[in-house]
Amino acid sequence: MDTTTRTAADAAVATSAIKKVAVRLVPFVALMFFINYLDRTAIGFAAPNGMNEDLGLSAAQFGFASGVFFIGYILLEVPSNLALHRFGARKWLARIMVSWGIVAALFTWVQNFEQLAFLRFMLGVAEAGFFPGAILFLSLWVPAAYRGKILALFYLAQPLTTVIGAPLAGLLIQQDGAFLGLEGWRFMFLGVAIPAIVVGIIAWFTLKDRPSDAKWLTPTEQVWLTDALATEKAATEAKQHTASVRQAFGSGRVWALSFIYFGFIYGLYALAFFLPTIIDGFQTQSGVEFDVFQKGLITAIPYIPAAIALWLWSRDASRRGLRTWHIAGPAIAGAVSIPVALFAGSPVLTIAIISITAMAIFAALPNFWTLPTQFLTGAAAAAGVALINTIGNIAGFSAPFLTGAVHDWTGGYEVPMFLVGGFMLLSAVLMIVLARRGRVQVAHGDAHGVDVASVESDASTELVEPGDRDSVEVPR
Secondary structure (H helix, E strand, O other): OHHHHHHHHHHHHHHHHHHHHHHHHHHHHHHHHHHHHHHHHHHHHHHHHOOHHOOOOOHHHHHHHOHHHHHHHHHHHHHHHHHHHHOOHHHHHHHHHHHHHHHHHHHOOOOOOHHHHHHHHHHHHHOOHHHHHHHHHOOOOOHHHHHHHHHHHHHHHHHHHHHHHHHHHHHHOOOOOOOOOOOOOHHHHHHHHHHHHHHHHHHHHOOOOOOOHHHOOOOOHHHHHHHHHHHHHHHHHHHHHOOOOHHHHOHHHHHHHHHHHHHHHHHHHHHHHHHEEEEEEEHHHHHHOHHHHHHHHHOOOHHHHHHHHHHHHHHHHHHHHOOHHHHHHHHHHHHHHHHHHHHHHHHHHHHHHHHHHHHHHHHHHHHHOOOOHHOOOOOHHHHHHHHHHHHHHHHHHHHHHHHHHHHHHHOHHHHHHHHHHHHHHHHHHHHHHOOOOOOOOOOOOOOOOOOOHHHHOOOOOOOOOOOOOOOOOOOO
């Protein structure tokens, strides 16, 4: 077989293998993420629809209960991801889902603030490791040149959680007294918890830990994926020497990416937990009464353009090669738009500006997550991805807690939203500064249909300047 024929054959196998992964594996993992995000943000739907009143919660107490989830989450994030690396994704991700589903169901019978805070903490303990584990799992299936598109497909689950989940939560809340006499918000908690248990059990039998175990791949496709991933891993280890847990924890690149991620997550959770409450305030502003389902539909509005922006922005990054502005640009847009929304003057304009914020956050995140696994392998990848997610998710605690506390202190959302904008602006500044510190080698063009050799050469976006092992380097 001549070189041209061999290259064409490799391209055909690559295309077929990646398409099968995108169709057979990614939607199921995305469904798991959908349920994950819905369960952790369900408290935001419950709060203005009876929970805060029934439990006698202040804004600060609601903010604390929302955020304390991340204390348990943070404590076990890295150990959980290392356990996933040791025991395999199939068993560990399934175990996580069943665990959080059981805890989530207990919210149905919560009676006071103390119980609510305890269960939120335990939900964080149960969910710890799922998101970085899912990112790591997908990275172990897909070579770097294709990873941006695959992660974009996976990340679509997050905005779609609100697009679909907010109206769904509204419908469940409307079933007040329909099941065992439960209040609507209690029934909603039960309704979103059960799928986690069911899908977790299915995951045990559906997921595979490596391409060589997947019967839905042909032997040729299994060999191509296995060889491409092994070659990429060996090249990364030889060039970067970042394969141990200790090296991951001592890497300046990992810590810098952690703080960049912090700003995005601060904006994301301030939006997720308090948007339903802000929308509830539209009733007073406009003099119109919304039912629970209508509130869910309004909550979903910003996330529809966010899902579209996520996909188009990720496709652009795949075609052009990842540039600094693919991450810094959205951070700036979010930093400006979220405080501006407070002065819009009408519900329609407010939702339009908040939609820009949601588009900015979700456009950046899939591109951001292609960076760590370009210089981390093995146990270092498990620890490094978990550490980035852990530090970033400190914002998951601080955003709702500070937003609620500062709201109670100032009597409005102006100062809290300026804080959100400030943290997102800090992410943009860090991204720009770090990119300018080092030499840049960018992956050119779309990886669709390329052969193994071009995957190896084009996908290895350089993240560190030789001689400066602590500098973060990203594409310009």
